[in-house]
Amino acid sequence: MLRNIAGLRSGLRFAPQISKNLIGGKIAPVSSIGFVRFNSNNHKLNTDSRAFKYSQEGPSFVKFTEEHEWLAIHKDDTAFIGITSYASDSLGDATFIEVPEVGDRVEVGDSIGSVESVKSASEIYSPVAGEVVAINETLESSPQLINEDPQGEAWIAQIKLNETADVVGQQENLLTAEEYEASLQEQ
Template identity: 50%
Template sequence: MLRTTRLWTTRMPTVGKLFLRNSSSNALNKNKLPFLYSSQGPQAVRYTAQHEWIAVHQDQTAFVGITKYATDALGDATYVELPEVGTEIAQGESLGSIESVKSASEIYQPADGTVEEINTNLEENPGVVNEDPMGDGWLVKMKLGEGVNVEQVEGLMSLEQYEKTLVHDD
């Protein structure tokens, strides 16, 4: 009996992590472009303390957006300002901003990279950020800088780590 208890105890965190990834409103939408860009899905999804997410694929292409938590705090988006294609942005620099009925918020770059594409749908339909921030509401597609590994970039968190910070934000 003791042996079974130990096995169960060691497996519980894994089950909890799987449940969190599948049930969190801050998890990437697996039916949308940021996930489906490559057949394997992203190799890593990381989060910032400022509530941005970055999904990185095998070829170093990354999608950046803001979390569901951020859109809930922001309110209904009325305008999204994004950088021009070809812009190089360093980690921590402003990527753009989102204006809402409540306020305006800067969006910060999670990792060094060059903008390859912006989500032009947001120009006419900024509310998509609120409707599906973890999918259709992605902001930019970029190529990460040479040698950038988001799993080693200081300040980026896993979904589990990010969700723990939200408990302290409330």
């Protein structure tokens, strides 16, 4: 973890200070560098990634969930899903990423994959309903990408939404960056 933060994040994206590390346990002592807090910049997607550049003007909405997934909803009613930097930091070095299959139909709350890190299998859930239209095959051979660029190139799947982007963008289970930040501070 410290290696990641020092080497990859160059001090730009630190984990939040929290007394109880949500999913990391003692093995990922992010609180030891805890004077740095998240701000809204921590929740920005990598604007060079496919998840962002899929539409020329970028996603219409970027949303988050309490289970630490992010969602980039594009105007063609598809959404890219990944896990947040916070989740990736807490989990530690990933050794395997399970991605769904193209054609899978998912409902809100269905598992769409999992991350294995330091012997922990952690489920990833879809916060939206629809059909998987693309998966990130790079993750299958390069699981470490989820630690390097969780909010960008390490998107997990692209889902064709059952509803329009505008409707999904208003879903109650989806948080804005500010709301997600607030939920992290509560913990």
